[in-house]
Amino acid sequence: MATSKPIHSFKTPCEQCPLRPLPHFREFSRDELEFVSHFKRGELAVDAGSTILVEGAHSAHLFTVLAGWGFRYKMLEDGRRQILNYIMPGDLIGLQGTIAGEMQHSVEALSSVSLCVFERDRLMTLYNKHPSLAFDITWIAAREERILDEHLLSIGRRTALERAAYLIAFLFERGRQLSLFNGRKFIPITQQHIADTLGLSIVHTNKTLKKLSERRLIRWQEGGCEVLNGEELMAIAGWEGLGEGKRPFI
């Protein structure tokens, strides 16, 4: 399994980037846009279930998600898996490889995913020539950190029901910010993924989700979760949301 198609020579010009017009992302200056356009080396398209990056590998690339859903995870030697966070359009992945030499986690696609490919080697040029973009990269890393903090709070101190409510509300909020839902508020995820994110067994996860379903907050469909009441999920979790405001991306 987990085969990824070769990197396309085809590339969407950054000037026509489908993400840029979204209200969630900050504007680029002409200058920045031009640099990023050169920085981008190609596009990668993978199918649902493919592995995008593997723990331990030395990848020469950085990626920005153009479309689709995926997740980052780590495993223990005996196979226990922990999902660390989800990746969605605008997210930068592979930065960790820059500091540690090799990836410390794996990344897998939940849906079909397409990614912009950058060369890690040229990152220093970005820092030298475009301080504003350099700052954006720091911003993106700090944001990921903030989200991990919240996940940690969730796994460490929330009950199973609160955790599940938090996770679904979180994914829903992220999708909403990215204008990902056309009518059907659908998250392409399996109960096993939810279990591995929340640190619960799949059986208990199933029973917990059933409680949320009975309260008409979510509905489970083939291949994912439909959100019926995001507000109430946030209330159960005691979670404030992601905050408004525009964010950068590369």
Next chain:
Amino acid sequence: MATSKPIHSFKTPCEQCPLRPLPHFREFSRDELEFVSHFKRGELAVDAGSTILVEGAHSAHLFTVLAGWGFRYKMLEDGRRQILNYIMPGDLIGLQGTIAGEMQHSVEALSSVSLCVFERDRLMTLYNKHPSLAFDITWIAAREERILDEHLLSIGRRTALERAAYLIAFLFERGRQLSLFNGRKFIPITQQHIADTLGLSIVHTNKTLKKLSERRLIRWQEGGCEVLNGEELMAIAGWEGLGEGKRPFI
């Protein structure tokens, strides 16, 4: 409680920084050193138990830890607390305030702590004038992310015994890298802190630590934990360690 002394006008010149000579940190160029020296605005000294930053506050400052131990945490409304990570010399704190406007977590001192104070406003100058330092800040953020990933794996998927072993090994490794131990390998921490880091109750934490004590891997002393066998703790946790190599700091 939690009173912090006013920011000292007194400042250790960066040229005489006690951290710089440590083998764990990367060298600075003369240029970088000069800039950082100007960037630094003063020093802050707080006692054990003091709050250094509070969730929700708008701080105008960034800090680098010069000496001492502390921790970052978040709380739920009903008082449940989750410790997110520990801060030690060389760590940068307050960066999150830059991206979210306000702090998303609090920081408290475990021992007496002294900090270098920087003005957040002048961060952009650093990005404009010193790309190498800008990159270092990203590096530091990405490193924190990596550590949070590991914590998440721990809380989500390791057993209580494994978690405790991981945490103590982790703190021990960090202290060792920083040459913090002179003979006595002592971590200034309370069992309540360990419980709030591992997502366990204090009673169960106590019983778990007792098992580690009985195996002669640690010894509990007044006010903290003495590490007797870091190797074996890592083995129990199935944890590889932090990796060698120098790291930057500001």
Next chain:
DNA sequence: CGCCAGTTTGAAATAGATCAAGCCCTGTGG
């Protein structure tokens, strides 16, 4: 048709939480 991944359910086992006390040490105030 039969297989497979994902979901669902019930029953038994257990890790960890909660409850309740007691202990030790240090600091404080009479």
Next chain:
DNA sequence: CCACAGGGCTTGATCTATTTCAAACTGGCG
């Protein structure tokens, strides 16, 4: 010098959230 209060640690007993085990159901798909 003693009393006592408080924080941190320890321990045993009971309770419960969650895991594990086992089995069956569903809908696609070759």
